[in-house]
Amino acid sequence: MRDFSQLSEREVLALAIGAEEEDGRIYNDVAERLREEYPASAQMFIDMAAEENEHRHKLLDLYREKFGEHIPLIRRQDVRGFLTRKPVWQLPKPSIDDIRSLVESMEAETQRFYRLAASRATDVSIRKLLGDLAEAEVEHEHRADELSAKNLPDKTRRxxxxxxxxxxxxxxxxxxxxxxxxxxxxxxxxxxxxxxxxxxxxxxxxxxxxxxxxxxxxxxxxxxxxxxxxxxxxxxxxxxxxxxxxxxxxxxxxxxxxxxxxxxxxxxxxxxxxxxxxxxxxxxxxxxxxxxxxxxxxxxxxxxxxxxxxxxxxxxxx
Incomplete structure (x- = not known):
């Protein structure tokens, strides 16, 4: 396990790509768990997974431009400081409030990661993209509120x-x-x-x-x-x-x-x-x-x- 400060810019981008893919899969897994009993919330998480996929494609395009086709496998659990998350399928049946709390913690951690990574980047284009993604995570939180309002009006939430x-x-x-x-x-x-x-x-x-x-x-x-x-x-x-x-x-x-x-x-x-x-x-x-x-x-x-x-x-x- 390595400290985040020891990662190169290539490794930071590889970590970000893997993190976005993992978050998208978590959202899809959550949606599947909620589909039968909470269809409105399930649709909200499907939409959020689609946004994570857009972030991943932006990172992939920049990585390909800077470092080529091969992406080293670097995961959150390989770097000190990240929260370890159990796969959704291993969790006991969560309540709807537990899942909403999980999403908030995921977005907050991802935002902190991008801000720290952007502050350490020396390449202008990498710094810009990481900073943009940090802002996107802030917007993603607002987007989650919008999605919640669209898919979970007061009547549905009640x-x-x-x-x-x-x-x-x-x-x-x-x-x-x-x-x-x-x-x-x-x-x-x-x-x-x-x-x-x-x-x-x-x-x-x-x-x-x-x-x-x-x-x-x-x-x-x-x-x-x-x-x-x-x-x-x-x-x-x-x-x-x-x-x-x-x-x-x-x-x-x-x-x-x-x-x-x-x-x-x-x-x-x-x-x-x-x-x-x-x-x-x-x-x-x-x-x-x-x-x-x-x-x-x-x-x-x-x-x-x-x-x-x-x-x-x-x-x-x-």
């Missing part, structure tokens, strides 16, 4: 943002909430039954840990095998399964940990407080993301939790 929010809810919030509710509520009965029947906090902890981990594994597999997400839009089944399993385990282990306290009365008191926090969190998530009124969400969750808790106490005390 529709895409709503779609992205819905996908996030279906793929993460909903399975996470299902897991949290199951872990927090379903483990109440065995934990408190063990505590009241044995009188030993450690026994309740063992039962709670086993119930939490077992429920997490069971719920994770159940969610992953429920559907592949191709028709429902619920995303990758493996991710949903992991989210559901982790949240189920977390929901159960929260009020299990207090039973590590040697005193049963103190352990029960702390566990009660943890359960109250868990149920309040579930109610808040249902209100925030599931369009459920705060009172209704609280009553539903509290009623379910109270019934399961009472079942555990009755069985344990009996």
């Amino acid at each position: 529709a895409e943002d709503i779609h992205a929010e819905r996908a996030f809810m279906l793929q993460y919030i909903q399975p996470g909430l299902v897991g949290l509710m199951d872990g927090s509520v379903s483990t109440l009965a065995p934990i408190f039954a063990a505590a009241f029947s044995t009188g030993h906090p450690h026994a309740a902890f063992i039962v709670g840990a086993a119930a939490s981990l077992g429920a997490g594994i069971s719920m994770g597999f159940a969610e992953a095998l429920s559907d592949d997400g191709s028709l429902t839009g619920r995303g990758t089944p493996y991710i949903r399964g992991v989210v559901t399993g982790l949240m189920t385990t977390l929901g159960g282990i929260g009020h299990t940990l207090p039973f590590l306290i040697p005193s049963l009365h103190m352990a029960l008191l702390v566990a009660f407080c943890v359960v109250a926090v868990e149920l309040a969190l579930i109610s808040w998530i249902r209100w925030k993301f599931m369009d459920t009124s705060p009172i209704r969400a609280t009553l539903q969750v509290a009623l379910g939790g109270a019934l399961v808790f009472a079942t555990g106490v009755l069985i344990g005390a009996g």
Whole structure:
């Protein structure tokens, strides 16, 4: 790997040609990823890829004039100071906001590169072209705004943002909430039954840990095998399964940990407080993301939790 200051003008032009080609391919890859769900944004990136191709042709013409036909292979990762970007196909499914942020960072980095390269160039024609391309990147940012305005009017942008929010809810919030509710509520009965029947906090902890981990594994597999997400839009089944399993385990282990306290009365008191926090969190998530009124969400969750808790106490005390 070499420092940018060590590159010759020929190598700088070769690097610029490769960078423009890479950026154009990234924009086309992004467009392909967005084509089905965000067609307006996809068209915006296709147009931006076409502009990157125009920049590459200008660089190629100047390089051919100055240095001939052979272009050495010099890539961003061969030069210190450039950001390393993963190929788009290796990225998990990005949100529309993530992609817009990626474009902004790409344009800013390319602009800085051309300005620095132009300041170091001694050949007048090379200096002029690099300076022009730096200005073109500034215009490209404005052009991106124009393309965004053309392809993404407020109505379209709102529709895409709503779609992205819905996908996030279906793929993460909903399975996470299902897991949290199951872990927090379903483990109440065995934990408190063990505590009241044995009188030993450690026994309740063992039962709670086993119930939490077992429920997490069971719920994770159940969610992953429920559907592949191709028709429902619920995303990758493996991710949903992991989210559901982790949240189920977390929901159960929260009020299990207090039973590590040697005193049963103190352990029960702390566990009660943890359960109250868990149920309040579930109610808040249902209100925030599931369009459920705060009172209704609280009553539903509290009623379910109270019934399961009472079942555990009755069985344990009996």
